[in-house]
Amino acid sequence: MEIVPLADKKEFIAELAELHHAEWKHLNPSLTLEGRAQAIADAAGRERIPSIFIAMLGSQLIGSAALVQNDMDTKPDLSPWLAAVYVKESFRHQGIATALIRRCEEEAVRSNANAWYLYTESASKLYEKLGWRCMERCEYKGAMVDVMCKPLAS
Structure with a gap:
């Protein structure tokens, strides 16, 4: 498995947008597939914020994760955010998301941040194992989510 910036593998933007x-x-029903693909393309930096990284197995896309300025419009004071952590189902539980x-x-x-943030509907246990702590549980865009934080060592 290899982790590379999506910026170096832009041919996977459409597939990633579909995934x-x-x-x-369900969290943003007004966002079209085309709009999502454009947002992914716009965030596909190689480093710093925003950046999207993809996991590859040979020539196959198997996962992604992003570092973005903000991922929750109700919490504009918190930054940066881990977002879009996704691993194809047949590749889960192999350490790919962690990588x-x-x-x-x-x-x-x-980026010199002191902490970073995420929200999740169902993966809190994974993040807790990686040192994240739950700040609050709240409703966001019709879903119950845990808002989590992790200090960053500089």
Whole structure:
């Protein structure tokens, strides 16, 4: 497995948009697949914020994670955010999400942030194992989510 910036593999933007759309369209039903693909393309930096990293197995896209300025419009004071952590179902539970998260964390540290944030509907246990703590549970865009935080070592 290899983790690379999406900026170096832009041919996967459409596939990634489809995967993300299928997974999270319920959180933003007005966002079209085309709009999601454009947002992914716009955030596909190689380093710092925003950046998207993808996990590849040979020539196959198997996962993604992003570092973004803000991922929750109700919390504009918190930044940066881990977002779009996704691993194809047949590749889950193999450490791929953890590797993607660590790659994003490297960029968050380079951005000189003291902490970073995420929200999740169902993966709190994974994040807790990686040192994140739940700040609050709240409703966001019709879903119950945990808002989590992790200090960053500079």
